[in-house]
Amino acid sequence: MNVIGAVKAYVDKMTDESEPGMKVLLMDKETTSIISMVYSQSEIQQKEVFLLERIDSPNYANSSGLRYLKCLCFLRPTQENIQALCTELQNPKYGAYYIYFSNIVAKADIKMLAEYDEQEVVKEVLELYVDYLAVNPHLFSLGIPSCMEKLSWSRNALQRSVQGLVSVALSLRKSPIIRYQANSKLAKELGTRVDDIMNKESSLFDFKQAGHSLLIILDRRDDPITPLLTQWTYQAMVHELMTINNNRVNLSSFSGVPKELSEVVLSAEQDAFYAKNIFMNYGEIGQNIKQLMDQFQAKAKSHQKIESIADMKSFVESYPQFKKLSGNVSKHVTVVGELSSMVHKYHLLDVSEVEQEMSSQNDHSHHLSSVKKLIQDEKIRHHDAAKLVMIYALRYQNHSNNETSTLIELLRKRGISERLLKDIVYLLEYAGSHARQNNLFNAEEAVKITKRFFKGLSGVDNVYTQHKPLLHDILEDLVKSKLKDMLYPVVGNRSSGFRAQDIIVFIVGGATYEESLTVHTFNKSYPNFNVLLGGTTIHNSNSFLEEIENAFRGEDMLSVRKHTKHLRNVRFN
DSSP, rough: HHHHHHHHHHHHHHHHOOOSSSSEEEEEEEHHHHHHHOOOOOHTTTTEEEEEEEOOOOHHHHOOOOSSSEEEEEEEOOHHHHHHHHHHHSSSSSSEEEESSSSSHHHHHHHHHHHHHHTTEEEEEEEEEOEEEEEEEEEEOOOOOOETTTTTHHHHHHHHHHHHHHHHHHHTTOOOEEEEEOOOOHHHHHHHHHHHHHHHTTTTTOOOOOOOOEEEEEGGGOOSSGGSOOOOOOOHHHHTTTTOTTEEETTTTTTTTGGGGGEEOOOOOTOHHHHHTTTTTTTHHHHHHHHHHHHHHHHHTTEEEEEHHHHHHHHHHHHHHHHHHHHHHHHHHHHHHHHHHHHTTHHHHHHHHOOOOOOOOHHHHHHHHHHEEEETTTOOOOHHHHHHHHHHHHTTTOOOOOOOOHHHHHHHHHOOHHHHHHHHHHHHHHSGGGSSOTTTTOOTTOOOOOOOOOOOOTOOOOOOOOOOHHHHHHHHHTTTTTTTTTOOOBSSTTOOOOOEEEEHHHHTTOOOOHHHHHHHHHHHHOOOEEEEESSSEOHHHHHHHHHHHHHHHHHHHHHHGGGGGTTOOOOOO
């Protein structure tokens, strides 16, 4: 199950099967992102695509078009897009239209398009099931930054999630049995809706499968710790400290970064160094960056002497690779340099050590002392200080000597924003012990944390990386047939007495890159199983807190504090 391979296959089908000749590719905002995740603009243009246009752009509506060009339309089957296509077909800009929808399209909408196609310019209408963002081969996102309103599904987010999961299953030719987290109304509702579509469109899901496939729907609220932790592998670290948005990283706010590097693309499909280092830890990346620079310098030196026609020919032939290597060196040196600067400036190793200890051990007095010490250190960022209190509040929510209110007052004294202070209470209501069905902090099973030594960038002594997401235990139970039906029931009347080799995990409320690493490692450890991870979005700690804030938008603070009695006396503006 490779979602990048699935999306590429559909894009190839779309660009290769229409008549030869120069084409225009007409997309909407979301399908533009879907394609850009797996193909660069130059790669698309090599497929005889002369021009890329957006149907939802005001400039496109006023353009005249070129009748001798063919138009490939790749659009989501939304009412807005159907209406825009009808308007387009009434007065066509191009000579022929090949219409490809990213998901199941209603027959009534096809009929409407036919009625508007009076000039008979539409040559083909097909459904291509790529209604999701393929991030890594084993990771996809639906690009929904916030999916809840008052801790229930946002109607639009639910519909988009149903469509996304249906298209993932169809693109991978799977008809999965569905299980869901029992205590989550959101997981159950999503699973039921997807099952309804699969039954309604049973002919589309009539695949000859070798063995069983499973879709298991989880709720982010069951593991609120993973999105809060400082990360130490390349992809996860960049997302936590810089934010990756559809494979793009905006560096324009970092001082000293050259203008040509104000936005960089990090795509494993287009960048061999990134593909090799995506799951490497901080120290290993430092070593590999040095090797990349040595390789570049060796090549640069070898091209300094061009004394003959043969030398020129050799240089010209290798120039594209040389130029690409040059761009990669500057890009990764810049990114890793900024990461290193932030690690030292904000004392992230110290922060991470305490985070990891709290996530893995049960030692209240020691942890309370460590958190107090760090949050009173002005060198620690406000955001990191607040995260430490959040992790403490979750870990010791029901402890008899809980001092979350004291820590909130210490944060207030150092001038932390009211928003971050409220986020602590929101988090406890969103994902406190009352909201979780699994015990995140089982002291008896907690492994004593160990230090792993990293070599590479100077100044990196060691870093804690002992934490394992809850997803790790769920996958282990799945493959050992120990996942309890009572906690993860099956949707519909299907039996749970099966062993699925192909497993799609979807997290309502967003997945993380740490969980992506967990799945990557799991797939290597269990070659007979194939796990794919997806989420409504891919979170870092900032976006996770924004998701929580949106879930309580418009709620009175007193009504939010149902399950935080020890915080009743904490005042908020």
